[in-house]
Amino acid sequence: MKNCMKSDTAISRRTFIKGGIAAGILVSISPSGIFAAENQAPEIWVIHGEDKVKLMKKCLEIINTDGGFGKGRKSLALKINAGWDRTPEEGANTHPVLVDEFLKGCRDVGIREIVLPENSCHPANKTFVKSGIFDVAKKNDARMIDLGSDRKSFVKVVLDKGVSLKEVEFSNYFMESDIVVNMPVAKHHGGAGLTIAMKNWMGAVRDRGFWHKNSLHQCIADIATFIKPNWTIIDATRTMYDSGPQGPAKELKIQNILIVSKDQVAADAYAAKTLFPEKLYERAKYIKIAGEMGLGIVDVEKMNVKKIEV
C-alpha cells in the first residue's frame, strides 16, 4: 500500500491527465484517440507470407496509409511478449525479426522515443536476451524496460467498468507515451486457453497473482476497458497448440500470419477463431466476456477482414 501511495504522489502532470482518462474522466483525448468507434465493423488485416521482414513492411504500410500513428506523436510504448526463457523459434515470445522491422519503421516515420516495457515471467536477464528482442531494441536505439525491477513505474488506476478488476497497478510507460502498440504472440495457454492480445497486458501490471485469484478471464476482459492500444499486431508466424505459454510445444504450427487491427478485442477473436482448434477457442472465455461487455465485436462474420498475401 505504501508503494502505491508513493507512486500516486509522484505522478507527473502528464500522467495525471492520462490517469484521469483511466478513471474515465477525459475519454476524448485518451491514448486511443484515433481508435475506431466500437460500433463500426472493425477492420482486420490478415497478412500471410513466409518472409517476416515483408510481413512487417506490409503491416507498417497499412498502418501508415490508415492514419499512421497520428500527427505530432513522438513517443511510442510497445508491448511485446518476452516473458519466457525461450528461443524465438519456440514461439513463446514475439519474434525479434518482426520487432526489429517494426522499430525501424517507427524510426522512419519520425518517432523519437520508443520503450519496450515488460514484466517477464522468467528472470528478465534471461528472457530479454534469449528472446532476441533486447538485441534488436538496442540496435534501433529503443529502451527495453524490465518492469520487474522497476517497481516505481507502476501507477494505480481505477477501472470504472471493471467487474473483477476494479483497481490495477499498471505500468506508467504506457500511459506516458503518445502511442501504444501491442505486439503479442498468439499461442496456447494452460491457464487462459489462449493468450493473444488482451492477455498480453498481464505483462504490464504489477500483481498478476490477483488476476489468478479473482477469475482470470473476467480480469483479462476488464483490462481491455482501460488500455486500448492504437494498434494491435499479432504475431502468428508460428503458434503453439499445446504446452503454452512457454512450451516447447509438441505441435508448433507454422502459420506465417500477421494480424493487424486497431481493435484488440476483434483481433483476439479473429485470431482465436481462425488460427486455433475450436476447443482452445472455447476455452478462451475472456473473448466472449469482452464481447458481452461491449468492448468490441467478437463475431468474425461481422468483421471487415482484408486478406493480403506478401
Add this chain to the structure above:
Amino acid sequence: MKLNSKTVRWSARIFFLIAAILLLMAGPIPVWILKIFQPSESFIREFIMLPAWMAKIVPSLSPLSFLSSLETHQGSRLIVLWILPPAILATAAVFKGRIFCRWICPLGTVYSASCTKNFKKHFLKKKLSGYLFWGIIFSSAIGFPLFIFLDPLSTFSRVNLAFSGSLTLAAVIPGIIFPAFLIAGLIQPMSWCSHFCPLGHMFDLMHKTNVKYTDRFRNERREVVTAFLLSIPLALFIRKNPLVKDEDYPVLPPGAGNKDTFSSLCTRCYACVNVCPTKILTVGFPDNADVGRWFQPEMNAYRGTCQESCNNCTQVCPVGAIRKLPFEEKHSTQIGIAGVIKSKCIAWDQGEYCMVCSEFCPYVAIDSDPSESGLARPSVNPEICRGCGICQNACPVRKNGAAIVVGGIREQKRI
C-alpha cells in the same frame, strides 16, 4: 635497500589482493555495480567479466581445506587439476614457512595493512590456532570437519556475500569473522594471523627448520591431545545427531548429492551463493537442531528460481561438496520435489481455475487432476519434477507461504 624490499613485498601483496577481489567477482557481476556504470539504463544485461568457475580459485588454494576434504571423502570428488595449487603452496611452506601469509594471502594483506596503527594491547594470551588445526585434522578423519569454515581463504571468499546481493540475516553471522578480526587487529595487531589462523599454523608446522618435526610434534602435544579429545566426540555428535529427524531434508544445490556429504564437506566459502544469478541459493538459517546444516548453502525458492540453463554453482565448489555437473546433467538432476498444499491452493480449496504453477513449470511436471466438474487442479508428477522452485516462486498464494512448495529429497538423482 631495506625499504626497497618492503616496497616489492607490498606491491606483490596489493597485486594479489586485487587479483583475489577480481576472482571473487567471477560470474555475473551484481546489478548494483553495473548500475554505477550505466545509470540511465532501465534494463541491465547480465555481464560476466570472468567465467563463474574462477570464483573457486581463491578458496581452493588452501592446502588445509584440500587436506580436510581429502580426509573426509577420500578425495573421491576432487579433480586432479585442483591438487596443483595447494600442493605448490604446501611445498613452498616446507622451505619458506609462512611465505604465503606474507606475500599472497588476501586476508593477511588486509589485516596487516589495517593494523599499522593500533593500541598494542595484548588481550589474547593463548594461541588457539594449534587447537583449531588439529581439531580440523581429527574431525575430518571421522567425516565431519569441524572448524574448516575458519580457513582464511574461505573467510575471504565469504566477504563477497555483502557485495553480491546475497546478504541475508543468516549470512551476517558467518560473514562476521572478517570484520571482527579487522577490529581485533586494531587492538592487538595481527590477532587473527598469529592466534587463530589454522592454515598459518599448518604452514608453521610444515616449515623445515632446525627443530626436528618429531620435537615439534612433542611441543604441541597439549594442542593435539585436547583437540583429539574434544573434536572427535563433537564431530560424532553433530554427524549422528539424535535430535534430527530422518525425513527432514533441505533442498540443496544441484550436484550436492545428499545432506550428509554436503553438510560435512562444505567449508562455507559461499562461492556458489555468490555466483548464483537468481539468488535462489542462499545461506541456511540455523533454525533447527541439525547443527551440521547451519549456515550451509540451501535453496530458497521464494528468493529466485533454479534456472534451466545455468550450472554456475556446480562449477565453483573448491572442496567438491558440489560436484561439477555439465549442463545436460544439471538439467536432468532432481534436487527436490514440489508438493501442492491442497488446503491453500486456489484450485483445490476455492474451486477457482489457476494452474499458474503448470504454466511456469519448464519441465511440464505439473499434471491436471480434474475435479468432478472438470476444473483443472494441479498435481505434481514426482518422476519429472526437478525441484527448481519456479512454481513456488510464481504461486499467487502468499499467505504464510505458497500453496506449492519444494521439499528436499534424501539423495539427488538423475531423471
